[in-house]
Amino acid sequence: MRLAFSKDDEAFRESIASWLAENLSGKFEKIRFRGGPGDEHMYFDERRDWEYRLADGGWTGVGWPKEHGGRGLSIEQQVIYHEEYARAGGPGRVGHIGEGLTGPMLIAFGSAEQQQRFLPQILAGKELWCQGYSEPGAGSDLANVRTKAVFDRDSDRWLITGQKIWTSLAQESDWCFVIARTDPNSRGSRGLGFFLVPMDQPGVDIRPIRQLTGTSEFNEVFFDAAACDADCIVGEPGDGWKVAMGLLGFERGVSTLGQQMLFQNEFNEIVAIAEENGAASDPTIRQRIADAHIGLRIMRYNSMRTLSGDVGDGSLEKSAMIYKLYWSTWHRNLGNLAMDVLGPEAEIAETAPYDLTRLQSLFLFTRADTIYGGTNQIQRNIIAERALGLPREPRPATD
Amino acid sequence: MRLAFSKDDEAFRESIASWLAENLSGKFEKIRFRGGPGDEHMYFDERRDWEYRLADGGWTGVGWPKEHGGRGLSIEQQVIYHEEYARAGGPGRVGHIGEGLTGPMLIAFGSAEQQQRFLPQILAGKELWCQGYSEPGAGSDLANVRTKAVFDRDSDRWLITGQKIWTSLAQESDWCFVIARTDPNSRGSRGLGFFLVPMDQPGVDIRPIRQLTGTSEFNEVFFDAAACDADCIVGEPGDGWKVAMGLLGFERGVSTLGQQMLFQNEFNEIVAIAEENGAASDPTIRQRIADAHIGLRIMRYNSMRTLSGDVGDGSLEKSAMIYKLYWSTWHRNLGNLAMDVLGPEAEIAETAPYDLTRLQSLFLFTRADTIYGGTNQIQRNIIAERALGLPREPRPATD
Amino acid sequence: MEFRFSEEQQMIRDTAASFLAEVSDSQAVRQAMANGAGYDESLWSRITEEMFWHAVHIPEKLGGLDLGYVELVAMLEQMGRCLTCSPFFSTVCLGVNALRVAGTEAQQKKYLAQIAGEGRTATLAWTGKGRRWDAKSIDTTYTLTKDGVFLDGRLHYVTDGHTADLLIIAARENGSSGEQGIGLFIVPAGAGGVSSVALPTMDQTRKQATISFDKVQVDAADIMRDAGDAWPLLSQVLDLARIATAADQTGGAERVLEMTVDYIKERRQFGRPVGSFQAMKHKAADMMLRAESARSALYYAACVADEYLAGRGTDVMLAEAASIAKAYCSEAYFFNAGCALQMHGGIGFTWEHDLHLYFKRAKSTQQYLGDASFHRERLARMILDAPT
Amino acid sequence: MEFRFSEEQQMIRDTAASFLAEVSDSQAVRQAMANGAGYDESLWSRITEEMFWHAVHIPEKLGGLDLGYVELVAMLEQMGRCLTCSPFFSTVCLGVNALRVAGTEAQQKKYLAQIAGEGRTATLAWTGKGRRWDAKSIDTTYTLTKDGVFLDGRLHYVTDGHTADLLIIAARENGSSGEQGIGLFIVPAGAGGVSSVALPTMDQTRKQATISFDKVQVDAADIMRDAGDAWPLLSQVLDLARIATAADQTGGAERVLEMTVDYIKERRQFGRPVGSFQAMKHKAADMMLRAESARSALYYAACVADEYLAGRGTDVMLAEAASIAKAYCSEAYFFNAGCALQMHGGIGFTWEHDLHLYFKRAKSTQQYLGDASFHRERLARMILDAPT
Secondary structure, three states, X not given: OEOOOOHHHHHHHHHHHHHHHHHOOHHHHHHOOOOOOOOOOOOHHHHHHHHHHHHHHOOOOOOOOHHHOOOOOOHHHHHHHHHHHHHOOOOOOOOHHHHHHHHHHHHHHOOHHHHHHHHHHHHOOOOOEEEEOOOOOOOOOOOOOOOEEEEEOOOOEEEEEEEEEEEEOHHHOOEEEEEEEOOOOOOOOOOEEEEEEEOOOOOEEEEEOOEOOOXXXXXXXXXXXXXXXXXXXXXXXXXXXXXXXXXXXHOOOOHHHHHHHHHHHHHHHHHHHHHHHOHHHOHHHHHHHHHHHHHHHHHHHHHHHHHOOOOHHHHHHHHHHOHHHHHHHHHHXXXXXXXXXXXXXXXXXXXXXXXXXXXXHHHHHHHHHOOOXXXXXXXXXXXXXXXXXOOOOXXXXXX | OEOOOOHHHHHHHHHHHHHHHHHOOHHHHHHOOOOOOOOOOOOHHHHHHHHHHHHHHOOOOXXXXXXXXXXXXXXXXXXXXXXXXXXXXXXXXXXXXXXXXXXXXXXXXXXXXXXXXXXXXXXXXXXXXXXXXXXXXXXXXXXXOOOEEEEEOOOOEXXXXXXXXXXXXXXXXXXXXXXXXXXXXXXXXXOEEEEEEEOOOOOEEEEEXXXXXXOOOEEEEEEEEEEEEHHHEEOOOOOHHHHHHHXXXXXXXXXXXXXXXXXXXXXXXXXXXXXXXXXXXXXHHHHHHHHHHHHHHHHHHHHHHHHOOOOHHHHHHHHHHOHHHHHHHHHHHHHHHHHHHHHHHHHEOOEOOOEOOHHHHHHHHHHHHOOOOOOHHHHHHHHHHHHOOOXXXXXXXXX | OEOOOOHHHHHHHHHHHHHHHHHOOHHHHHHHHHOOOXXXXXXXXXHHHHHOHHHOOOOHHHOOOOOOHHHHHHHHHHHHHHOOOOOHHHHHHHHHHHHHHHOOHHHHHHXXXXXXXXXXOEEEEOEOOOOOOOHHHOOOEEEEXXXXXXXXXXXXXXXXXXXXXXXXXXXXXXXXXXXXXXXXXXXXXXXXXXXXXXXXXXXXXXXXXXXXXXXXXXXXXXXXXXXXXXXXXXXXXXXXXXXXXXXXXXXXXXXXXXXXHHHHHHOEEOOEEHHHOHHHHHHHHHHHHHHHHHHHHHHHHHHHHHHHHOOOXXXXXXXHHHXXXXXXXXXXXXXXXXXXXXXXXXXXXXXXXXXXXXXXXXXXXXXXXXXXXXXHXXXXXXXXXXXX | OEOOOXXXXXXXXXXXXXXXXXXXXXXXXXXXXXXXXXXXXXXHHHHXXXXXXXXXXXXXXXXXXXXXXXXXXXXXXXXXXXXXXXXHHHHHHHHHHHHHHHOOHHHHHHHXXXXXXXXXXXXXXXXXXXXXXXXXXXXXXXXXXXXXXXXXXXXXXXEOOOOOOEEEEXXXXXXXXXXXXXXXXXEEOOOOOEEEEXXXXXXXXXXXXXXXXXXXXXXXHHEOOOOEEOHHHHHHXXXXXXXXHHHHHXXXXXXXXXXXXXXXXXXXXXXXXXXXXXXHHHHHHHHHHHHHHHHHHHHHHHHHHHHHHOOOOOHHHHHHHHHHHHHHHHHHHHXXXXXXXXXXXXXXXXXXXXXXXXXXXXXXXXXXXXOHHHHHHHHHHHHHOOOO
């Protein structure tokens, strides 16, 4: 075990830091620290321009293998990249789903043609992606997919019909990956297919969901015989669940460290307020600030352990499996801490009628952190069953 | 709603308070505040004498109906009785199972003969009782009774064979009420009988359980064809579950207020230590002391609401149903608070090799509060299903 | 000792429930929270003219119903269940309470009669900007001159401060500090030098304003009792308001539990109602424990308030009961609303679902007049630092 | 950056695990905790002669293994899993650390060589009676006279204080206060005027004593570095000891989880393994989250300790890492041990079952050198009160 980075890595740190200092300025100044969760709708055009700038600098797909156009950085350098990006206030990436999910998924499961078709566009920031996983009525029961895909021999296309929900950035996206049932007689995780569906077509209808923040980061997406070319299915019909599960695994990668740097920025903002408004002298607030600090540091150490592949006692699995439960709970508590540090001032919104402050959005939006991508309850089931080997819930005798 | 007691009630308060002041002195001075949970083995002989003294004064069975030899006090006066008893430091009652459980159970379910045979002895403090409910291997699954009762026509007696566990005061008791299976082919809550078994016989073997405190309040009791007269079954064979469930209900009566006064004494002791050793100036300890105070006051208000029969919205049921979960959790937290108020001094035992201080016993013993008499998990199931009407756990498809 | 609603109290509660079910449903709440005043004038008229609730604990001789705090709390609990938007809390639980506790006989005669008879609204303004809820938060000043008393300063977080007809103002003597030098004053909202700004708030069901005082002259007749030494009186008014807030919280804590139980009985996942999963059941049980205990703390505090207002209880008893109720109910409501959001999953996260309104109200009332940690520290002072 | 055990470290850990499984099973622990010394001499001999663990981070030139804190922590974690009773913690994590941090070159040469070569035991004594773990807790005094330095006072909560050969004593200059005037001194246990009394403790696996000093004369050669100004050095020794304690806690937190998972897989109630109930599963998941996070906090702190002992890290980094690890691991162990008791039901409540030994050790280590609230406040000072 060692904490220090190598000299090469420190030189790399210098190169990304100075590139960011140079580029994240001028017209991009105003998007610094913006566009994170709950703020994804802000400054979209500017952030899209920023995606091009990143691509020009070769700073997209830094963890992708070189043969797929990525930068092929080592884990250490990816850690550094994300640290410096967040430290500099790099805005929320409009291309994060393509880079973090679609790309790795295609590299793992896609055909050579699919890789050649889609990967360069993602790297260039030219095509944005959204995801079509959740369905109304399915909730945590992800395998309960009702969206159907039917192959139409006449047009040589798949036709997708159904409804997806909680799709962020749907209006801005060019493509959506969709899990749909290819075998109409199947149930659960069998008989599913994984499709790459263009969003700009008549069969796709996007309806924003107004959330408790008053804003609409999320959407419902209705597919009504939406067309998808025959070569836009990943793997074979029936492979959908395998691809989807593999894809979920990509969410626990190096980018978690970038997320943590955003958390650090939020934490720092709260500390600054506490120092300014006197909350810093309230003993219970002091305890909670220290606790948030402890939690964030340990979140980082957990990730470092996962990334270093600490496999003793199967701990790789374990430190990765707790990640979602850990960060979502921590982040939700941070949102609450922000309000309590502010005291009565926490109630006052930015402007009428209902533009919330960033910390108010944090407070409200983090209530979703413990729900989407597998609720905390689901996470605990997974940990108990897969990491600890506890028995599954017995199947009910009668349904 | 009104908080004040009537003039009659206040006069009654005066009478019990002065009786206690007069009687709980001299040779009884040393048993003041002793003999509570975790301390039940202390000063047993003196506390037995004290039981006689109470009986002489007419202060046993104060809540029993007059026709059964009780004092027939109103709820208010019972509240006052328990308040004053605890305030005066009245010791843990050696007869509490007889008075609190056996008596009310016989009054509700016993025959006239059983009532005449047993009630006067309980009131006089002459016969002590213990309970034979739990069995090893059954745990929270109370209906999983394996102890058998077989009727022996030759001797005209029931013969009880099996093992009970967690029986407190077994060595000191004259009688034990035992739930046993009368129908060997039955399962679960059917086919059970409720028996009154004399302890002083060859078929009964008592083995103390050494607990984590190093002491042995609890016992295993082995019944090997232990005899029980034909007229010592309560109700009919098969009525056992009904009687047992009715009996559990008696645990939530007025005596809860007496229990709370004991809690108040413990709390006061902890506050006094905090004031003396400087813990009272530690902001987090202050928060926790205040929280314990809040919790104890609300425990009292909950009980008062139950006792006053606040039936709006079925709340009688509700405020009674949360009682066990509430007090056990509160008490366990109090034990932990006691240790943290003491700081490192909490580790130092009374005398070598392993005589613990009262607060250490509190700390350790309260870990059982959330287990016996229905674990907190079982309590939550009961609340969810009976008070909130949530569905039962589905029966497993295969066992 | 009897710790349950009397039949009459039960009736008042039931009447409130059915009236509010009619006039303060989700749609009514959403309309009211979107308008500038923060409430619907016609609802307020029905409350004052038809129900006469605003006069619930105004003495009979001044035209009120002369009922007690238990009855008031029974109404507030129902309003909390329905998220009712109205100037009831500010008028009755701040204004009337302040007049009852700190008003001179003449002031009570004049202003309580105005409130009872004309449905005038009122509020209390006392804190400056910041996160304190103690005497140190008072930074508006009053100056005694030969021309009378003048008020200067800015008061924050004033419930319904932009709509109240009558303002009761706490200010401190220039140069005083802490609990010394506090006075209470009655100022008509339209008085010269008074200006108010409504603020957008996260919880839209409870409106707030900032009120500025620029050399506002107060009539000698509108100086309330014990001027210069009025902190104890103000503190008692605040304690009464805390109990009232706890009633709102208790109602909300119960309601979100009911909504959740209803939802998880119906909602199916993995082939069974989600309410049959132990994780859901146990959380619901924890919510019920809190809702029931909140009620107990609340009703006890209401009884103590009754004793206090009847001149039979002490201010220490009032303070203790108020801090217990406010600490417990604040945490119970926020806990329950948070669990409810979690147990509803995505649907509870939408604007259309009412749950977020409860969640936000849980947060705003949690902070208002001191959160649980504030009240625990206050209780710790009573328990640990009291002279023996 | 590499945040995993190297192969060599992995081997050390595995060796420790298998050695301790042999020599420190339940029976061995119960025998050791019942004897007066608190450990078994023959086990200590095997540790010092066969395994040479006691010299793990003593420099090679002084006869030690010259390994790092990560290796030490790997051993301690295994000892925590087994509740091992030995003077290892006091000798290595108090004694050796104190000598390494605050010993002069001559003292290190003499005493570290004694420990490495002869298996002598040592401990650190510094607090008076009370519940503080900061400089104010030091109330033993030292007086400089023409005849040398004299120590007077009574030191409490001294780990293995009744058996240690070598005592390292913190005392304050007569009349000094706070962090000023602190000195560290090496005193052989048999020195004139030294007396110790072993105390019965709730956690019998970690023995404590009170040590009295009555005009104990200290050799000039045994005055440690920076006398009169040694608080920073002592504070660093304490931080190293906190990290070591966190290792014990992490091992215990993991072990009680394993015991619980094993138990609830087997134990059946209501016709199914209790481990199939969500309430049990979710609690077990929460325990695993804590056990894994405790490891992360611990290993990070061990790396920082290595950097610090190698002269590359600062005392502030050490303090931060130590407080994070001690705060988190203290709560994780106590939480896990408490859950384990609850999930075992009645059986875990018996003396024969080992669970209570873990539960008690969780409590005693939680308090030792400051509980989580102490360390959170210490971190708050670093975060909030640091000069910017």
